[in-house]
Amino acid sequence: MAINLYEPLKRYFGYDHFRHQQEAIIQRTLKGESSLVIMPTGGGKSICYQLPAILFEGLTLVVSPLISLMQDQIASLRANNIPADSLNSSGTYEDEQRVKEAVTQGHIKLLYVSPERAVSPSFINWIRGQRVAQIAIDESHCVSIWGNDFRPEYARLTELTQHFDKVPLIALTATADTATQADIRTQLNINECRTFVSSFERHNLTLSCLPGTDRFSLIKQFITQRPGASGIIYCLSRRSTEELALKLKQQGINAYFYHAALKPEDRAKIQEDFQYDKIQIICATIAFGMGIDKPNIRWVIHYNLPKNIESYYQEIGRAGRDGLPAEALLFAGYRDMKTLKDFISHSHASQVFKEVQEAKLTRMWEFTQTVSCRTNFILNYFGEYTEKDCGHCDRCLDPPARFDGTIVAQIALSACFRLQQQVTMYTLIDVIRGSTKQDIIQQGYHLIKTYGAGRDIDFKTWCAYFTQLIDQGYLAIDFTQANQLKLTALSMPVLKAQKQVWLSEPQAINLERTKQTKTDHDLSDKDSALFDALSALRRSLADAEQIQAHRVFSNASLIEMARLKPATQAAFSAISGVGEYKLEKYAQPFISLISELTTESERAQQPSNEETREIRAVRPAKKDKPKKINTLDETLNLLNEGLSLNQIAEQRNIKLETVYSHLFNLHLLGKDVSISELISSDDIRVIQEKWHELQQTTSARAIFHALDEQYRYDQINYVLALSQKNS
Numbered sequence: 006m007a008i009n010l011y012e013p014l015k016r017y018f019g020y021d022h023f024r025h026q027q028e029a030i031i032q033r034t035l036k037g038e039s040s041l042v043i044m045p046t047g048g049g050k051s052i053c054y055q056l057p058a059i060l061f062e063g064l065t066l067v068v069s070p071l072i073s074l075m076q077d078q079i080a081s082l083r084a085n086n087i088p089a090d091s092l093n094s095s096g097t098y099e100d101e102q103r104v105k106e107a108v109t110q111g112h113i114k115l116l117y118v119s120p121e122r123a124v125s126p127s128f129i130n131w132i133r134g135q136r137v138a139q140i141a142i143d144e145s146h147c148v149s150i151w152g153n154d155f156r157p158e159y160a161r162l163t164e165l166t167q168h169f170d171k172v173p174l175i176a177l178t179a180t181a182d183t184a185t186q187a188d189i190r191t192q193l194n195i196n197e198c199r200t201f202v203s204s205f206e207r208h209n210l211t212l213s214c215l216p217g218t219d220r221f222s223l224i225k226q227f228i229t230q231r232p233g234a235s236g237i238i239y240c241l242s243r244r245s246t247e248e249l250a251l252k253l254k255q256q257g258i259n260a261y262f263y264h265a266a267l268k269p270e271d272r273a274k275i276q277e278d279f280q281y282d283k284i285q286i287i288c289a290t291i292a293f294g295m296g297i298d299k300p301n302i303r304w305v306i307h308y309n310l311p312k313n314i315e316s317y318y319q320e321i322g323r324a325g326r327d328g329l330p331a332e333a334l335l336f337a338g339y340r341d342m343k344t345l346k347d348f349i350s351h352s353h354a355s356q357v358f359k360e361v362q363e364a365k366l367t368r369m370w371e372f373t374q375t376v377s378c379r380t381n382f383i384l385n386y387f388g389e390y391t392e393k394d395c396g397h398c399d400r401c402l403d404p405p406a407r408f409d410g411t412i413v414a415q416i417a418l419s420a421c422f423r424l425q426q427q428v429t430m431y432t433l434i435d436v437i438r439g440s441t442k443q444d445i446i447q448q449g450y451h452l453i454k455t456y457g458a459g460r461d462i463d464f465k466t467w468c469a470y471f472t473q474l475i476d477q478g479y480l481a482i483d484f485t486q487a488n489q490l491k492l493t494a495l496s497m498p499v500l501k502a503q504k505q506v507w508l509s510e511p512q513a514i515n516l517e518r519t520k521q522t523k524t525d526h527d528l529s530d531k532d533s534a535l536f537d538a539l540s541a542l543r544r545s546l547a548d549a550e551q552i553q554a555h556r557v558f559s560n561a562s563l564i565e566m567a568r569l570k571p572a573t574q575a576a577f578s579a580i581s582g583v584g585e586y587k588l589e590k591y592a593q594p595f596i597s598l599i600s601e602l603t604t605e606s607e608r609a610q611q612p613s614n615e616e617t618r619e620i621r622a623v624r625p626a627k628k629d630k631p632k633k634i635n636t637l638d639e640t641l642n643l644l645n646e647g648l649s650l651n652q653i654a655e656q657r658n659i660k661l662e663t664v665y666s667h668l669f670n671l672h673l674l675g676k677d678v679s680i681s682e683l684i685s686s687d688d689i690r691v692i693q694e695k696w697h698e699l700q701q702t703t704s705a706r707a708i709f710h711a712l713d714e715q716y717r718y719d720q721i722n723y724v725l726a727l728s729q730k731n732s
Contacts, residue, residue: 008035013059014052017085019562019584024049025203030175031056034139039174039198041145041189043387045205046179046322051078054141054175058115059087063138064108067117068162070144073276075117082115084556086586091117092128108135120147120158123165133168140169142193145176146315149188150358154316163194174198179322180315183388205318205387206395209325210333212379213399214372216468217338220308221252227306227334228258228286232699233707234303235279238288239320241309241341249308250288259710260286263293280553285707291316300327300555306334310341312348313365314372314386327560337373339430339488342366374472376405376509410508411499413470414479416458418496421480423453426491430482433490434467469511479506528567535602536567538673541726542598545666545719546591549636549659557591558582570599572608594637594670601674640667641676662719669723684720692716692724 010031014020025048030040034057044050058065069075075091082089090104090113107113122128142148148159166174176189176198190196215223224238240246243264250262261284263275278284280299287293288308305324311317317335325331349362372382380395394401420437421428428436428450435442436450439457450456459467471490474480479499481491498504528536540554540563547554558566562582571577577592599608643653650668654661671678695708708721 008032008060010056013056016585017056017059017087018052019085019580019582019587021579021581023052026201027053030201033199034173034175035060037171037173039195040176041186041195041198041200042175042177042203043181043186043201044177044179044203045207046319047207047326047328048179048203050143050177050179051081053177054139055082055087055115057139057173061138063136064113065115065139065141066123066132066137067115067141067143068120068123068159068165069117070120070147070156070159072119073273074143075119078117079115080552080556084552084587085584087115088113089115089117092122093117093119094122105131111136120156120162124158124161129165129168132165137169137172140166140172140174142174142176144178145189145193146178146181146185148176148192149181149185150361155358160192163192166193180319180387182315182386185315202388205384205389206380207322207325208395208397209328209330210321211330211397211399211402212321212333212335214335214337214379216465216472217310217336217341218465218468220336221249223336224249224306224308225253225256225258227304228253231303233285235282235299235301236286236304236306237293237302237320237323238286238306238308239311240288240290241344243290245308246288246290250286253286253288257710258286259284260288263287263289265290282554291320299323299553300559301329302326302331303329304332304334306336308336310335310337310345310373311369312345312362313369314383315365317369317372318383327555329560335373337370339482342370342482343488374475376400376407376473405509405511407507407509409505410470410473411502411504411506413459413462413508414474414499414506415502416455417467417471417474418479418492418500420453420455420458421490421492422496422500423455424450427486427489429488430468430471430490434464434471437467438462438464466511470508473508474506477506528564532567535570535599536563538598538602538726539563539566539595541722542594542670544722545663545670546594546636548666548718549663551660558587558595566595566599570603570608572596572600572605594674597674598670637667637671637674640664641671641678644668644678662717665717665719666722669719669726673723673726680723684723688716688720689724689727692721693728696725696728 010023010028011021014023025044026042027049030042030053033040034054040053042050042053044053054065054067067075067078069078072091072093072095075093079089079091088107090107092101092104096104104113104116108116118128142159142162144154145159147154147156148162149155174193174195176193176195178189181189186200186202190198190200228234228236238249238260240249243266246262246264250260253260261275261278263272265272267275275284275287276293279287282301302324305321307317307320311320321333324333345366346363349359349366352359354362368386372379372386375382378394378400379398380401381393396402416437417433420433424433424436432445432450435445436453436456437459439451439460441451445451462470471480475482475490478493478495480496481493483489483491495504499506540560543554543557543563547557550557559582562580565580565582566577569576569580571580573596574588574592577583577596578588583592639657640653643656648656650661650664654664657664665683668678668680668683672680692708692712695711699707699711708725709716709718
């Protein structure tokens, strides 16, 4: 009999509805059956095993590849009052004993371990004595040679799972084509499991691709048009990350680099600063990202060509995890293609593995050159076949105009033939355009019949035409011969005028096409101002707890609050993302702020009847439980008792800057507190002027750096909230 899962979903996670196929997956797990779950990044894979973990009597064991990934998952669970911990190499012997004792006593619901730890004999001997109710294997594509990140330790996981043959196993990944899916089932010995494949389409993510030329100036333009927006720029080499970050810094952009050669403590600090919005942009190798739980990343740029579509889609999936619009921009160049081919050919992997990776790289290149819907290209790659255009990629938003390009193709192919297929694309273009460069004349290339035949077409346009001819198979790049262009079996019919060739006109680069604005929220100006004030309150509460802001509430929850304006506990509990624990912990300050900034007629006093019934079912009355005092009121009470700000910080065991934030928020809420010692009228004027100068940005960080770090964040956040309240 199916179990009603909506009550625990709302109580622990604050959601009223399941996404994708979550409910069916969870019901299957609760019946003791195994599953393979293919769900895009940000699609809600974690709930598929976290919710059963709450309902099971025993322990859920989660195999996860990165410490940072474990830590983020654990922090999210604890934010919902769900007990979780990990065993990893960063802990001490005392930490390990503490965690093991907590597991033995039944005080932990989810235990995260690395694949290396999971297959160690000592761990297996210990875990066999525990009451394991479920095993979850995250990033399960790592088990397959067909996956984009094969790891030998994952292939040994049956050494663990064979001891729990009656325990349901759930394997999860964001990216796996049909071949990888089959291999995961085989390698984990779960051939009888059911495979759940959710749609890979991310409707809030706009995909764009540009040629690999003039990259820095375009990236600078892109970032400048999106002030304060968090983003990641993926680079192929460590050197590139450092050079690009330095160039961006020289332009006044808050960017840092990240790669595996940095000291562990430096990597941890950079990652933490990015997650806490102290760093706006990270220039990184692929060593960065898998463990990043940061919902408000607005864009991802690939400075170089990714090695395969799986990697690309996993990496761009880190943008827009809050469900708001986000962008993915990819630069594609021939040099990147050659470099990646060299990586594969010079590796010590087996020949089979090399062939697999070369085939995947070729498909990645074809994606960059397609003139049809990019999203459909990816969906088809993963076995989700569709013909309807997505409407959120550059090919759909700005469809290229097509024309009969047979004569253009004949000029290009003829020049290639007459130069004996021994020159690169750029040399061919120089010849076709009639260049008088010294090397062209010395080689005698100016003597061929097609010299200058295409001088009326500019260089960049010829590059675009050649790229399409390569994409359509009329020319091929010989990477083993210094990128020389070669004719193919399709070339001769074109040269003999037996086949028509269709090409697309190159398009002007439109970096503002999907530029993020406040209208992305679909909020009115007044509601947007309320959203900004709620964001400032969230930041204050997060700072007080020294946690990331989204762990208080997501942007999606704040948008719903700004739209619905809940004025009671019941109405607030109906907001998506408000579970039982967060309702008790955070509702009052948010309700107070909403009441302060809105009129009574605007506010939602009660949810609908259907919502009320659901809330009552989810939140049964609790007896003898003292009401919690919210953090702002606690500071106000101590202030009224005559304690100094330093004494309040010491008694509450919080930072002095956090007490400052509390006073500012209390003042915004109309409480009788003085802030004259924290900020002067001149300070307010200077910050407001900079706010207007930066086009009324909502980023305190942008103002902080623009004012040469002369003002504290609590002062800036106060002025932001005050300005938005009065605007």
